Amino acid sequence: MDTTIDRRRLLTTAVLGGAGVVGATTLGSLAPEAAFAAEPLSVEPGAPDPNFAEGRISKISGSMLFVTGSDTVLHSIRVTDGTSIWKLAPTTFDRIAIGDGMYARGVRLPDGTLAADSIWVNIVNLHAHIASVGRNVLHLDHKGKRIVGHVVPDRSAAVYNGTPAVSDLSLLKVGKHVQVIGAWHPDTNEIDIATVYAAA
Structure with a gap:
């Protein structure tokens, strides 16, 4: 089974408000060590991972986080009912604040938004x-x-x-x-x- 396609289908369903979305931790560990682990993707050496984003949160609007990366790239990250969030411990979206730093892993959607399955804050x-x-x-x-x-x-x-x-x-x-x-x-x-x- 192609787990990348499964993740994409699951997260796309979550973005569209589908019922029965499982927690993103079923897609991978939310343990803080997982934020620094290499994702098993076929990315060219030296190329950015399209399913990863990092930076500081500059704006929060609805379920969207707007993040300025350390390389000044701007990221739009969508938080879904299936997104797992860590901020010293598993937590909820309302604990995220403007100015927080973050790492996110998920699936890049056709509009360029990253649908996050896991977010590690600060x-x-x-x-x-x-x-x-x-x-x-x-x-x-x-x-x-x-x-x-x-x-x-x-x-x-x-x-x-x-x-x-x-x-x-x-x-x-x-x-x-x-x-x-x-x-x-x-x-x-x-x-x-x-x-x-x-x-x-």
Whole structure:
């Protein structure tokens, strides 16, 4: 079965208001790591992926997001009943705001609009060193810049040496290299931590 055609049919149905639209997570993971995974598409090396968009939201109108990409390309992204949205955790369309950054994957429609199956809002993926550890906060050095990582109760987790994620971040030590996936606070040096990957 051609999954690209199936996705296109499903999302086109969602755009047209068809009944019984399944959640987009059935098309792929909404886990934050999936935002950075390569999509199995036949795209020429170096060519942009037509089914991916990123940038900052400049306007919201109805179910449409208008996004200015980091390469200054303007994207029109349609959110449907089948779109899954992540903003530190799975959430709803009303949590998206002008000024938020985002990544979206979906299906490009004939009019150029991207019908989104998954949107990750303000997502960041940082490789850093721990500069200091405070109560519910990690101070990180990322490429010479200080990042303040907020530990969010019942949300932030750590993965030590590839083991399953746990809520105990007490094994994180000053000076250690970590990878942090989280949600950026726009126009600041602060993030909310989703997952920290570290060696114990």
